[in-house]
Amino acid sequence: MATQHILSVDATLDLERGCLLRAGRPVHLRRQTYEVLRYLAQRRGHVVDKERFIEDIWQGRAVTDGSLAKCVEELREAVGEDAARLIRTVRGRGYILDTIDPPCDDNATSATAVIDDATLSAAAPFDTDKDHSTERAVDEATMGLAGSTVDAPARAGALRRRRGVVAAITCAAALLVTSWFVSSGLGRDTAPQAVTSLAVLPFANGTDDPGIDYVADGITASVIHRLSRLTGLRVISHTAVLHVRKRGGDTQAIARDLGVGSVLTGRLVKRDTRLALALELLDARDNRHLWGHRYEVDLREVATMEQAIPVDLVEYLRLTLSASSRQQLARTYTDNADAHQLYLKGRYAWEKWTVQGSKQAVAYFEEAIKRDPEYALAYAGLADAYLFGLEAGAGLPRKEAQSRGRAAAMKALYLDPQLAEAHAALGLLLMIDWDFPAAEKALSRALELNPNYAEAHHLYSHLLLSLGRIDESLRESRTFQALDPVSESPIGHLAWHYLWARQYDDSIAWSLKDRQIYPDAPQPTLCDAYYAKGMHKEVADCFYTEHARRLTPAENGDLKSAFARSGLDGLFRVRITQLKAVADDERDDVDIAALHSRLGEVEQAFLHLERAYTLRSSGMSALRADVRFDNVRGDPRFADLLRRIGLPPLN
Incomplete structure (x- = not known):
């Protein structure tokens, strides 16, 4: 076998010495770049598919085409003259090395010891x-x-x-x-690149079995959950990365959308009962490989993989952790493999954001609890399914779902007081109970335990704005949006925040951005911002669009006719009639009171506010900040309602 390959006039690949020579002197190459050159040389004159490179050199590890392209770019630079002719790209297939090998004495010995x-x-x-x-x-x-x-x-x-x-x-x-x-540059102590922001992209299912999707998503969610607890590292929420998966795009574009400097990608394959996961940490600026691992476990031992990944990544990043943080990073939540599989299925179902998905999630979480009655994460998942999301509650009436969610959250905290998700769920329930000091304590604790928990920042922003702490609320709103910059909820939330902070132009701008990206998302804040600006025609058009989703064509036609006859006053009166026509247990008295307030019908407004107070309607917790009641804020009865609810007085 030839031990040397002459590449150009002054470039030679010396297999015995394991290096590239230029004019007889070694040229520095990264190990992976050298392996690509050697692989091409051993197959000189033949096109090598990209898939072969990935399989044989990276051993199936999850790497992007950019990693291979960077190696080839470095090779061409190192070879110098005639590099483009010698190392050619074959579009759509791979690369080929054109080289001339002179006769070589295979028995020749190096002046130094030979190491293969x-x-x-x-x-x-x-x-x-x-x-x-x-x-x-x-x-x-x-x-x-x-x-x-x-x-x-x-x-x-x-x-x-x-x-x-x-x-x-x-x-x-x-x-x-x-x-x-x-x-x-192969020293063990080589310092890693500083990583301050990270997106863990959904790990790809590299099998033909869609039944493994829940495992891939579950591992992704677990890694995010564990890494999110670290201070000094901004970790994008799981909700956000699920959104970018739906949108697609290359890694660098996704990273730009998410506003991160690094991404962790992975590919999961299944062989019989074994799962193998290949990970790669990439610099988002140039897709440069920073770190990689390959894990293999039995399907029933997925939890050990979930524990190992964040520990190994933190070790590479050389993050300084307290003893308690390190313990939380690698902790075991259940020893029952069946319970953990059911928990993963429950999370996968819940994140479909449908009523059916919510019902399936509840069933999976409850079955997981049967397998392990002390599985705190399963109780936390159950609380989430009952309380969070537009389709929360598994189809149950709101009060029953809240009651079950409360029981699940309290049980989760009893079993594990360190669960940020359970503290956040409790914080939401305490807001509903109008126990604002306790709600703030619960949400603050959630954020202490998990500073990257986007939903806790979301809830805390609502609470702070309800209490009149606008600047603090804006800080939480922006953090929420930074942790989840692509989903609809944070964009719509910022529109809501600016509306209730009376910054109407900013509210309109964020609402229009939300509508552009998510045209089917509700935009009630846009209607209110237009009203505050006196843009009546825009209010009417917004009303039609918003209510077209929930009203019959005839009911929407009534709104249009009323506006044509009597302007916004006529439209509001017809809408009040529609709201009062629903069953008592479904009537939203806060919305009815708001419309009466805008019509200047003060007595009717307070009549329905008192009814909402008696029924403890959820909208009453935000009464202090609600822009729709600006017409009646000076009435002593408004101040009395704030006092009884437990909200601070107006300044």
């Missing part, structure tokens, strides 16, 4: 001082070796045997290895 590639791999310093039950795959920029596996005792044994071979190498050979690592 297998020995180089064995000598790599990634396992010299670690527990070998877990084999590390290290940063392509520093190691470029194969990915790790969570359970690899057999491979660890092989590594120990190879280390024995390395120990027997001559001193000169050892020096050669050392110098090769230094020149290639």
